[in-house]
Amino acid sequence: MLIRSKLQSNYASKIMYPGKYTIIISLPLLIFWLLYTYKYVITFSTLSQSEKYIQLSDELSHRYEFLTKNKLLHGSKLPSFSFNEDVLKEAKLTRDKQLQQPTQRENATLLMLVRNWELSGALRSMRSLEDRFNAQYHYDWIFMNDVPFTPEFIEATTSMASGNAYHMLIPTEDWDCPENIDSDFLKERIDIMSEAGILYGQSKSYRNMCHFNSGYFFRQEILNNYDYYFRVEPGVEYFCDFPYDPFQVMHSKNKKYGFVISLREYEQTIPTLWESVEEYIDIDDGETIDMSNNAYDFITGDDIVGNDRAIYVTSNDYNMCHFWTNFEIGDLNFFRSDAYLQFFNHLDAKGGFYYERWGDAPVHSIAASLLLNKDEIIHFDEIGYHHAPYFTCPTSYNLILNQRCLCDPASSQNIPLQTLSCLRRWWKYGSGKTFMNEI
Ligand SMILES: Nc1nc2c(ncn2[C@@H]2O[C@H](COP(=O)(O)OP(=O)(O)O)[C@@H](O)[C@H]2O)c(=O)[nH]1
Ligand SMILES: [Mg+2]
Numbered sequence: 318m319l320i321r322s323k324l325q326s327n328y329a330s331k332i333m334y335p336g337k338y339t340i341i342i343s344l345p346l347l348i349f350w351l352l353y354t355y356k357y358v359i360t361f362s363t364l365s366q367s368e369k370y371i372q373l374s375d376e377l378s379h380r381y382e383f384l385t386k387n388k389l390l391h392g393s394k395l396p397s398f399s400f401n402e403d404v405l406k407e408a409k410l411t412r413d414k415q416l417q418q419p420t421q422r423e424n425a426t427l428l429m430l431v432r433n434w435e436l437s438g439a440l441r442s443m444r445s446l447e448d449r450f451n452a453q454y455h456y457d458w459i460f461m462n463d464v465p466f467t468p469e470f471i472e473a474t475t476s477m478a479s480g481n482a483y484h485m486l487i488p489t490e491d492w493d494c495p496e497n498i499d500s501d502f503l504k505e506r507i508d509i510m511s512e513a514g515i516l517y518g519q520s521k522s523y524r525n526m527c528h529f530n531s532g533y534f535f536r537q538e539i540l541n542n543y544d545y546y547f548r549v550e551p552g553v554e555y556f557c558d559f560p561y562d563p564f565q566v567m568h569s570k571n572k573k574y575g576f577v578i579s580l581r582e583y584e585q586t587i588p589t590l591w592e593s594v595e596e597y598i599d600i601d602d603g604e605t606i607d608m609s610n611n612a613y614d615f616i617t618g619d620d621i622v623g624n625d626r627a628i629y630v631t632s633n634d635y636n637m638c639h640f641w642t643n644f645e646i647g648d649l650n651f652f653r654s655d656a657y658l659q660f661f662n663h664l665d666a667k668g669g670f671y672y673e674r675w676g677d678a679p680v681h682s683i684a685a686s687l688l689l690n691k692d693e694i695i696h697f698d699e700i701g702y703h704h705a706p707y708f709t710c711p712t713s714y715n716l717i718l719n720q721r722c723l724c725d726p727a728s729s730q731n732i733p734l735q736t737l738s739c740l741r742r743w744w745k746y747g748s749g750k751t752f753m754n755e756i
Contacts, residue, residue, distance in 0.1 A: 556701025
């Protein structure tokens, strides 16, 4: 009994009273740690909201990069039937070597607005675009979300990217409903539209997304570092090897907006959009809109072009043609320009993004068709692309072979020459067919 209590008291004294050497060694460490933490906290608190998001997202991705890339490659035990124990190391070496290869690149980024639960679709889109295009160029990837990305999302997308990956939290004021929106009236409109079965009519978050994509994505601080963006959505596929770097095409040919598919919009989602646009055309009075060389004739009028027998009864001059913005390559300087901002502000003040669910597709398309010279818009003929429920596949047999396309141009889902498509109008009233222009 006595022995036990003596042992206990000895043990307690060791725990409670560290020796003087322990104190001498640990005190400077403690002071260093306190100073470091203090400096970190002070520096962090002086950052702007957006810089904080970048820093946090950077820290997270590096943390998980270490876990995934280093631990996976150096510490893992391979199954005994693996034919080559260095296989993972070699895969990493090949990738690092590719990364070091100097390739002429534009000041551009791949951009995905996405939700955490869409991770698997995001990875499929990334894998497809990396394999068909970006593995040679390593352009950055930027991911945006209205809620913080999960560590799993950051980890997986960072690993899938051949370039840098950045994960951004969108500030609430850039995402949520603006103050001019009357919440009671909005609720009334949502009820009416959802009862009428209008696509996404019931969804407030879809409205936020369209509003953000129309007027706010390009204002996110991280995009100030770039001139061009390539919009990517989860769950899409690129059917063919890219025969060129589309960013280089945009730059060298002075293009400001690029698309692959053009369709008709549902009129129930934009009943008053066109009258607001016409009002703006009057206000602008030729200041930024040059009718002599823009693509106004592409988005107005409904004459039959080729076999296009579509009958679209619209209540105004807008023929509902728009570029399908889930694929979009754009010059950010166009969206950041006063001309675009004024146009957007005029529309935003009308409340139609919320009361009617205006899409970013008709808004971008009308803006590009009015404000740009039609030759500044490009249709990428050679890119095969799928976003449910439609796709586009190059028609040239040679091109399908050379670019190793995995699509059937004769399929009923191949949209370019179907009734719903506006491509023929683009050929006639826009800037024509790419290959014809090249002759
Ligand atoms: N972060 C975030 N992204 C969204 C939200 N709603 C839609 N998106 C993204 O916006 C894009 C368009 O949405 P999607 O559901 O594909 O619409 P659809 O293509 O018009 O059917 C996709 O990249 C989505 O991941 C949202 O509430 N939050
Ligand atoms: Mg989509």
